[in-house]
Amino acid sequence: MKVAILTSPNQWFIPYAKELESKIPNAKLYFSHKDLKESYGIVFILSYHQLIEQEFLDLHEYNLVIHASALPKGKGWSPLFWQVLEGKDSIVFTLFRADAKADNGAIYLQETLHLSGLELYEELRDKQAKMCQKLCLEFLEKFPTLSPKAQSGEESFYPKRSPKDSELDIAKSLESQFNLLRIVSNEEFPAFFIKEGKKFVLKIYVCDSADSAGGGGNNLEILCLELEDYVVLSDLEKKEVLQWRNHPEVAKNLYNQKEISLAEHFAFIESLRQNPQKQYFLLRFCGVGLGSINFGKKSSEEVEFGFFGNPNLSLSGIGRVLEQVSLVFAFDILGARQLTLEVFALNKQVINLHKKFGFQISKEKEVKGEKVLEMCKDNTRILPLRHCGVE
Known part of the structure; x- marks a missing residue:
């Protein structure tokens, strides 16, 4: 059955829509319902902000919407945020069939998202998106055995937030x-x-206390950090990252040690928009760029990562911060079960850093005549008995 994913352009959900597209064989992502010229078996309408005509709904067999409330309660706008504001820590998500009325169709699936009560906007959005992905994939897995049920009970509505x-x-x-x-x-x-x-x-951020290593006065003790995707950086920020990457102290530890031109750098960043398997981030501390972190999904469970620090800074502890942020993002945001990396065997300092965070050497190989170590770390919170394939 042909599957389409429909979401609005230029908004927060797009990276998650692309990720969902990559998980569904032969699925296609659209940013306007008017672009769907042919009939689809299933259309997932997710975070879409345009009015849809009945003739569009009639063209497709299943038009499915996900709403963050226990319908028919909580119809309308921004239901997740309104419920958080009300102090709720359990939010029901409903996957239902769209009809002519808003948030009114028959229900196929409902699942509950449990919150800690400390999540801020970005984390709430991430959890919302991951729940939407989960419900879509669950629907496809159980289709066509699911039996829809009509909405019942007293309905309520949330107004639009401004x-x-x-x-x-x-x-x-x-x-x-x-x-x-x-x-x-x-x-x-x-x-x-x-x-x-x-x-x-x-402006509100999460700040985690971190013990400084070695007691030096230049160590970073309070980590108020920001990750910003390469694709949304300003041209000036992109040029700054390129200067770091081309610095001899950084380039010597990369496979490609040639100097990258500005045109190549900008073209690479633009290509990331079309590649949901790769993500590159600039890491900042109080507005100061600490370094770059990148992730690549090798499978649904395994993520490969790498990073380099800003070579123009003399602060100690930057590598440790980059490593900590990488672990949190890979395991808690990307949901990886295993994190892997590759490092030149001569780079003893970085190898020892990885070992301090629990990475193990899984194998060795040769790249361009240089000995390279492959290292990995399992998410032991999920897989306590797994050991990265190390004998």
């Missing part, structure tokens, strides 16, 4: 307004308050 809904009340405590802070976007609709006629904007 930037003004991010306003804080300075007469109230942060504790009482923490759930509001969780659902603001630092870039699109940040938290703010008004004092004496002036507007003040607040």
Whole structure:
């Protein structure tokens, strides 16, 4: 059966839509329903913000939507965020068949997302997207044995949120307004308050304390970090990353040690938009670029990664920070069960760093006449008995 995925252009869900497309054989991703000129067996309509005519629905056999509420309760706009604001930590997601009325069709699947109560906007979005992917794949796995059921019970509606809904009340405590802070976007609709006629904007981040190694005064002790995808960097930021990459101290530890031109660098970054299997990030600390981290999905369970630090910084501990962030992103965001890397055998400092974080040497090989070690680390929280294939 032919499958289409429909999502809106230029918005947060696109990387997840591309990832879902890669997981469904022969699926095709669209950014406008008007581009679907032929009939599809299944159309997953995910985070799509245009009005869809009935004639479009009639053209396809199954038009499926996912809504973050226990329908018929919570119809309308931004149901996940409204429920977080209400203090809920269990959010029901509903996969249903679209009809002429909003959020009204027969229900095929419902699953509950459990929250810790500490997730901020980006993590909430990630969990929302992963649940949408899961429901789509579950529907395909169980299709056509699923039996839809009509919505029943009392319905309710959420209104559309706007930037003004991010306003804080300075007469109230942060504790009482923490759930509001969780659902603001630092870039699109940040938290703010008004004092004496002036507007003040607040941005919220997670800051984790980290013990500094060696007791040196230049070690990073408080990690308030940002990861920014290469594809959204400004031209100036892209040029900065290229300067790091071409620095002799960085290039000597890469397979391709030739100097990369600006045109090649920009073309590579543009190609990442079409490659859901690879992700490259700039890591910042308080606005200062610490280095670059990249991930490549070798399979649904195995992720390969690499990184290099900003060679213009003299701070100690940067490698440790890059490694920690890589582990968290690979295991907790990408859901990897095994993380792998390759390193030149002569690069003893980096090899020892990886070993401190639990990586094991799994095999050796030769690349361009140089001895290379393959190292790996399992997500022991998931696979406590697995040992990277090491005998």
